[in-house]
Amino acid sequence: MSFQNPVFIPGPTNMPEALRKACDMPTIDHRSPLFGQILHPAREGVRKILKSDSAEIFIFPSTGTGGWETALTNTLSAGDKVLAARNGMFSHRWIDMCQRHGLKVEVVETPWGEGLPADRYEEILTADTGHEIKVVLATHNETATGVKSDIAAVRRALDAAGHPALLFVDGVSSIASMDFRFDEWGVDVAVTGSQKGFMLPAGLAIVGFSAKAMQATGTGTLPRTFFDVHDMAKGYANNAYPYTPAVGLLNGLNDACAMLLGEGLDNVFARHHRIAEGVRAAVRAWGLDLCARSPEVYSDTVSAIRTPEGFNATDIVTLAAEKYGVAYGTGLGEVAGKVFRIGHLGSLTDVMALSGIATAEMVMADLGLDIQLGSGVAAAQDVYRSPQPTHSRAAA
Amino acid sequence: MSFQNPVFIPGPTNMPEALRKACDMPTIDHRSPLFGQILHPAREGVRKILKSDSAEIFIFPSTGTGGWETALTNTLSAGDKVLAARNGMFSHRWIDMCQRHGLKVEVVETPWGEGLPADRYEEILTADTGHEIKVVLATHNETATGVKSDIAAVRRALDAAGHPALLFVDGVSSIASMDFRFDEWGVDVAVTGSQKGFMLPAGLAIVGFSAKAMQATGTGTLPRTFFDVHDMAKGYANNAYPYTPAVGLLNGLNDACAMLLGEGLDNVFARHHRIAEGVRAAVRAWGLDLCARSPEVYSDTVSAIRTPEGFNATDIVTLAAEKYGVAYGTGLGEVAGKVFRIGHLGSLTDVMALSGIATAEMVMADLGLDIQLGSGVAAAQDVYRSPQPTHSRAAA
Amino acid sequence: MSFQNPVFIPGPTNMPEALRKACDMPTIDHRSPLFGQILHPAREGVRKILKSDSAEIFIFPSTGTGGWETALTNTLSAGDKVLAARNGMFSHRWIDMCQRHGLKVEVVETPWGEGLPADRYEEILTADTGHEIKVVLATHNETATGVKSDIAAVRRALDAAGHPALLFVDGVSSIASMDFRFDEWGVDVAVTGSQKGFMLPAGLAIVGFSAKAMQATGTGTLPRTFFDVHDMAKGYANNAYPYTPAVGLLNGLNDACAMLLGEGLDNVFARHHRIAEGVRAAVRAWGLDLCARSPEVYSDTVSAIRTPEGFNATDIVTLAAEKYGVAYGTGLGEVAGKVFRIGHLGSLTDVMALSGIATAEMVMADLGLDIQLGSGVAAAQDVYRSPQPTHSRAAA
Amino acid sequence: MSFQNPVFIPGPTNMPEALRKACDMPTIDHRSPLFGQILHPAREGVRKILKSDSAEIFIFPSTGTGGWETALTNTLSAGDKVLAARNGMFSHRWIDMCQRHGLKVEVVETPWGEGLPADRYEEILTADTGHEIKVVLATHNETATGVKSDIAAVRRALDAAGHPALLFVDGVSSIASMDFRFDEWGVDVAVTGSQKGFMLPAGLAIVGFSAKAMQATGTGTLPRTFFDVHDMAKGYANNAYPYTPAVGLLNGLNDACAMLLGEGLDNVFARHHRIAEGVRAAVRAWGLDLCARSPEVYSDTVSAIRTPEGFNATDIVTLAAEKYGVAYGTGLGEVAGKVFRIGHLGSLTDVMALSGIATAEMVMADLGLDIQLGSGVAAAQDVYRSPQPTHSRAAA
Known part of the structure; x- marks a missing residue:
């Protein structure tokens, strides 16, 4: 290995x-x-990274998917209506989970590569005068397409419609890497995991509940035990869990928060942006396009790169692993075989990014794509040579 | 720390x-x-430790509690009837989970300290001519009371009654430490976690499903996504998970199975028995009683020790932690304050056990109990000095 | 393993x-x-633990034996005269090293089990009116016999004789576990290693040189390169080494010093004393004697325990390892087969010590010695139950 | 950090x-x-990597410098004559050590950038009809200049001269990375350390002695104790050391040997060669020269790269560390400020090498050198894209 x-x-x-x-x-x-000396500071650290003063933070030995289930089962009842857009594999999966839990989902089909359609949300919410829609789902960063959505705009849509629905945000691949404003955006449940911006192994579902979401837990009747936030809250009050916690991961989460807050969230976000800009410069130099359709939806944590018509993008991922020992992401769902993905989040430096760019060049050339060796690297180097604050360069 | x-x-x-x-x-x-090279051998190792040829093994990034929920939600529907005995905190919690998922539980109240009443099960199952009872729950080892139950007897009760109910066994604190015979006992779902006999951090729910249990997953309508065994099985077929797996823990599980099977399951069980016998000899030397009422229900993984009337057993746990830096378990539920618990499972040697016994003596003496210093140690030493096969002495 | x-x-x-x-x-x-951010604080930490304001601290990728060689080769010339007492294996070895480097050693043969004979030193130094003796060697703690010597008394002997010889002290098994006063005792070279009181792996020779010893480096002509303190000092001035340093061990040393100083040296010494007192109480309860002849020379880091005439003490060490997986020290040199040694230094708790005492009891009983099981444990428990400051209990 | x-x-x-x-x-x-189960296999592994059937392998808790001292002090006496060439900082330092130990060194001054002058050696040895020269020193790989020398040619020089001198080879930065043939080349002492080809932390001096060198230990009278090979051999015979060994490092050495031998030495050497070829292609693409004067002396473990006249090459090292967090080597001694060095030995992949090349490009551009971004990367990519056996790609 x-x-x-x-x-x-x-x-x-x-x-x-x-x-x-x-x-x-x-x-x-x-x-x-x-x-308790591990648990409470970890929760407090998460709260700060969510930019919230009052969110209740719950941490389950689970994953982001378990975080979604926590959000739904604690607040909703079978037959409740949910509004969601499908613009990638992860929004699709959350919709699927809703349906399997007996929720009715109003799905706004959205081209993969585009962000959430806040204007369509506003129309639908405005039309929902009976307030049947209980929750609006929003995927902040579609990991499948490398598309960031504008959560503030979704909030504005809700407000413009004067609609009381809760706003649930999947921030699995954004939180702790890109700016997230729980309070300012009026988020009711935010969901993430340990293995992305927090730079830890998978194994923790991390969720934040607003006061309004906590109130909804009183009426939701979907069955839940493992993911019950009341059991969890009761445990926390006694420095404990309702079952056995993943102590080491929580200790890691505590330290991860300290590390991120020590670097400064703005610096963390700027670092992710700079590294992403380098990757995007390389993609342009290669003459390729991103799956993300326009700069305002470019994700700073992952780039999904379209390969030419007729070429199987998954071959890049396979050959990179076999020949060079480097792992990229394949395309998923609708864009399977059409894109490959370079993740550029978490614990990463410019220097590491360059090795990822250089390897992608070799692989694409090996597979016969018309890529000039060194071209993407040179474009990224231009970005990475620009002045940067020392302290923003690297997590320890 | x-x-x-x-x-x-x-x-x-x-x-x-x-x-x-x-x-x-x-x-x-x-x-x-x-x-896949980690996942599949880990599943195969678990199957061998369950002594099963054909159980489907599923491993979730969760805990034993999530394993219970996996068992229930994949096989049952709201309103289904379940038979269970309550003889300790963990059987109580599983019953509670059933009720919160809308199941009807026929509870056989059983004195804490006693094993599962297989004869009562037989009467109830025999009376259930309509086969309303879909599942029989059985806690193999009650961690709260240090009581081991006879699962083979529960199987015999089902068979004697000619009842088709599924048999779900909580083996969280028994599997990999005490003998467990999935196939021979006709277990349909076995549940355990990573943090007991497997000697790993918490973070994995480990379950085995019989063919009959897999069949039941086709009819159960309780909502489930995170714990859905079909999603999991589909993932496994592609060397993958439906979401992000806890790779490091799975790698640990793979190695843990190899370590246990390398030692030999019989040696592992004999080692646990010998260490437990030493602890029990110490308890007798102290003039104290176990919560477990008779030798046939003595657990080889945990001893719950009754303290004299009027004494708060939890003080032992508190003082041991504060003064000597040693952790024991408190009494839970009905026996809170009446027992303290010495866990003696997983990665433990005779020598380590002696330090736990010696410390307990000091603490009890400190708290004014009439305990002769060295008495329990001497009794345990007698046990530990007996000849033993070298290879059974220690996990690495 | x-x-x-x-x-x-x-x-x-x-x-x-x-x-x-x-x-x-x-x-x-x-x-x-x-x-440099690792090296200099590590050196400063060592200096504080030596209780010196001005000693030059040198740290070689070597062991305590290399530290002895550093002391000798940097300050002496072939034919120079050295005064030393032989009261155990480690003083013997240092004498041997002197002889192999062409030094003349005036050896004061001293019974193994006794401390350094400061009065004999005084007589010899007083008689050495020509000041031929350049260095007095003193083993602070004889690891072979569990004997601590009075270095202040050796200093007084030098002073009483008005003798200018340098005082070299082997503190390998005392420094950082027992009180050591470089400045107050007028020590000229102190030698230790990483693997005892500093609780690290072996691999560092740690030495302190007084100003007077530094001066002697100008005249000593024994050949040296690897252990040359001038090369080392020159390197340090540039945050560097004359060759490749053992960076990880130095990082560990830095943290070890912080840990010890954070606990407080007095607390560290008191902790070692208390644990040693427990071991000694056990030895008395067993009816055995220490090799150390009187309480004032009892070592707080190691006890050498005499076994009855006709019994091979080494059998204890062998059986303990084979049957119980516990390591003790054998007797060395003159006391081989006559003593076994229990080390009780470094990272140790009362609770751990009890397991070492309990195991020794089992082994001695197994080998037919007339030892009452539990007797030593009970005696030690009495010691360990006495009130103690929380913070002195344990290194992390 | x-x-x-x-x-x-x-x-x-x-x-x-x-x-x-x-x-x-x-x-x-x-x-x-x-x-013993760690020590002996480690020694045997080293012997195989030296390609020797019978060399005595000694491993000291020290560094390569200590290995040099071991070679000298065990075989020579003050006043003995040694032949050596000075063609870089490390050959210089070994010569210096000889002189400080009272040896007479016939130094062949050799331009830095050239290999050892085997023909000059032959002339001198032929002229030394009295066989005053006891030892010939040869630095296999000059780490300061990136120059590999032809040890077989030095052996031929000795043989042609019919000279009985011992051949001591410094293989610190070659052994386990480049082909080394102890037996075939008639090496008498080979010296290396743990922190280069063995991919371990610094802390071990590793030496191999031929039978002839072992014989010389009987006559050498330089003082030695810590580095005495007889003490060491005596210890080994008892599965022990004459002092405390660095057990963890030895365990690592054992595993390192298994890893290297598992990969296959030819594969290991081919991997180093391929990675080095990539670096050299980059240097050519940059329009720069190596310090090494001709391809037959190019080192496969380190490249010393000359920068243009008037430019301070050390600035590259400084800026790379400060701005990009990447460490290169500075020029030493005669070539200080004139070269910077890229180490490409040990645990390294093509992909990692590319990040080192890419960073060097950025730094040189930042400092105003006329370097085309991506040019060196592209040249190296060409090398790394060539077919290669999967198994030779990477150490685990």
Whole structure:
């Protein structure tokens, strides 16, 4: 098993040395006061990264998918109506989960590569005078297409429609890497995981609930036990969990938050943006297009790159792994075979990004694409040579 | 944070060095073939430890509680009837989960300290001529009371009644430490976690489904997505997960199975029995009683020790942690304050057990109990000095 | 390879989790400023632990034996005269090293089990009116016999004789575990290693030179390159080494000093004393004697325990390893077969010590010695139950 | 402290994950049989990597410099004559060590950038009819200049002259990365360290002695104790050391040998050659020259790159560290400020090498050198795209 090269999948990300060590913790008694000294600061750190003063933070031994289920099952009842746009594989999956839990989903089909259609949301919400729609789902960053959506615009749509629906945001591949404003955007439930911006192994579903969402937990009747936020809240009040917590991961999360807040969120976001700009410069130099249709939806955490008609983009991922030991993401769903993805989030430096760009060039040339070796690297180097604050360069 | 002393909670257990290192794994692409080389052997290892030829093994990034929910939501529908005995905190919690998922539970109240009443089960099942009972729940080892139940007897009760109900067994604190015979006992769903007999951090729900249980997944209508075994099975067929797996923990699980099977399951069980016998000899030397009422229900993974009337057993746990840095388990539920628990499962040696016994003596003496220092240690030493096969002594 | 039980050899000691992680460091450029940020604080930490304001601290990628060689080769010339007492294996070896480097050693043969004979030193130094003796060697703690010597008394002997010889002290198994006063005792060279009181892996020779010793480096003509303190000093002035440093170990040393100073040296010494008192109480309860002849020379880091005439003490060490997986020290040299040694230094708790005492009891009983099981444990428990400041209990 | 980017210093190298874990070992009793199970296979592995059937392998807790001292002090006496060429900083330092140990060194001054002058050696040896020269020193790979010398030619010179001098080879930066033939070349002492081809932390001096060199240890009278090979051999015969060994590093060495031999030495050497060829292609593309004067002396482990007249090459190293967090080597001694060095040995992949090349381009451009961005990367990509056996690509 070779671990020498960085990974360029859109999560789990490369892990900082210090966080690996924080997770690799000996057994402690998870019912001792020591556990509270890990749990509460971790929750407080997450809250700050969400830019919220008052969100209730719940952390489950699970994944982002479990976070979605937490959001739905704690607040909704079978037959409730939900509004959602499908513009990629992950929004699709969340819709599917809703349907399997007996929710009615009003789906706004949206071209993959575009952001959430806030104006369509506004029309639908305005038309919903009976307020049947209980929740609006919004995927902040579509990992499948490398598309960032404007959550503030979704909030404005709700407000313009004077609609009381809750706003649930999937921030799995955005939170802690791109700006997220829980309070300012009026988010009711935010969902993320440990393995993206937090640079940890997978294994934690991290959710934030607004006061309004907490209120909705009183009426939602979908069955839930493992993901019940009341059980969790009751546990937290006693420095404990309703079952056995993943102590090492929580310790890692605590340290991850400290690391991110120490670097400064603005610096973290600027670092992700700069690295992403380098990747995008390389894509242009290669003469290729992003799946994301316009700059305002470009994701700073993952780029989905369209390959020429007739070419199987998945071959890039396969050959890169086999010949060079480098991992990229394949296209999923509608764009399977049409795009390959370079993840550029979490613990990454300009220097690491250059190796990912250089390897992609070699692979594309190997597969007969008309790519000039070094061209993407040179374009990215131009970006990475620009002045930058020292402290924003790297997580430890 | 001091990690010097072993822990004596009934899980998570002390972790072998090699397993900590196996879990502390750099990021790999969980959609690469490499992942399959971890996943499938881990599942196969679990199957062998369950002593099953054909159980379908599913591993979720969750905990044993998530395993219970997996068992229920994949096979049952709201309103279905379940038979269960309540003889401790963990059987109580599983019953509670059933009720919260809209199942009707026929509860056999059983004194805490006693095993499952197989004869009562037989009467009830025999009376259930309409076969309304869909599932019989059985807690193999009640972690709260240190009581082991006879699952073979429960199977015999089902067979004697000619009843087709499924048999779901909670083996969280027994599997991989005490003998468990999935096929021989006709178990339909077995549930465990990573943090007990497998000696890993918490974070994995591990379940085995019989063919009959898999069939039931076709009719169960309880909503489920995160814990859906069909999604999981579909993922496995592609060396993948329906979401992001906890790769490091799976790698650890794979190595844990190899370690246990390498030691030999009989040796593993004998080792747990011998260590437990030492602890029980100490308890007798102290003049105290176990919560478990008779030797045939003594658990080899945890001993719940009754303290004298009027004494708060939880004080032992508190003082041991504060003064000596040693963790024991408190009493839960009905036996809160009446027992303290010494966990003796997972990665443990005779020598480590002696330090747990010696510390308990000091604490009890400190708290004014009439305990002769060294008495329990001497009794345990007698047990541990008996000849033993070298290879059964220790996990690495 | 099983790593479950603590070790009870007199070094290398058990290692705190945090120090293992500090040593396990990725590669850095040892010629970068970052290295200076590890090196200088580590040297400063050592200086504080030596209780010196001005000692020059040198740290070689070597062991304590290399530290001895550093002391000799930097200050002396072939034919120079040295005064030393032989009261155990380690003083014997240092004498041997002197002789092999062409030094003339006036050896004061001293019974093994006794401390350095300061009065004999005084007589000899007084008689040496020509000041032929250039250096007095003193082993602070004889690891072979568990004997601590009075270095202040040796200093008084030098002063009473008005003798200008340098005072070289082997503090390998005392420094950072027992009180050591470089400045107050007028020590000229102190020698230690990383693997005892500093709780690190072996691999560093740590030495302190007084101004007077530094002056002597100008005249000593013994050949030296690897251990040359001038090369080292020149390197340090440039944040560097004359060759490749052991960066991870230095990082560990830096953290070890911080950990010890954070606990407080007095607390560290009191902790070692208390644990040693427990071991000694056990020895008395067993009816056995220490090799150390009187309480004032009892070592707080290692106890050498005499076994009855006709019994091979080494059998204890062998059986403990084979049957129980526990490591003690054998007798060395003159006391081979006559003593076994329990190391009780470094990262150790009362609780760990009890497991070492309990195991020794089992082994001695197994080998037919008339030892009452539990007797030593009970005696030690009495010691360990006495009130103690929380903060002095454990290194992390 | 950021550890994200690979290092490109010519050692210590990047470390494979598996070797870091092998070194990070809990304390064991270094006098137990377990230690022998680490020590002897490690020595045997080193012997195989030296391509020797019978060399005595000694491993000291020290560094390559200590290995040099071991070679000299065990075989020579003050006043003995040694023949050596000075063609870089490391040959210079070995000469200096000889002189400081009272040896007479006949120095052949050789231009930095050239290999050892075997013909001059032959002339001198032929002229030395009295066989005053006891030892010929040869630096296999001059780390300062990136120059590999022809050791077989030095052997031929000795043979042609019919001269009985011993042949001592510094293989610190060649062994385990480039072909080394102890037996075939008639090497008498080979010296290396743990932190280069063995991909471990610094801390071990590794030496091989021929039978003839072992014989010379009987007559050499230079003082030695720490580095005495007889003490060491005596220890090894008892599975032990004459002092405390660096157990974790030895465990790592054992695993490193297994890893290298598992990959196959020819594959290891081919991998180093291919990566080096990529770096050299980049240097040509930049329009720069190597310090090494001709292809037959190009080192496969380090390239020293000359920068234009008037430019301070050290600025590259400084800016790379400060702005991009990447470490290269500076020029040393005669070529200080004239070259910078890219280390390409040990645990390295093509992909990692590309990031080192890309960063060097950025830095040189930042400093105003006329370097076309992407040019060196493209040249190296051409090399790295060539077909290669999968198994030779990477150490784990």
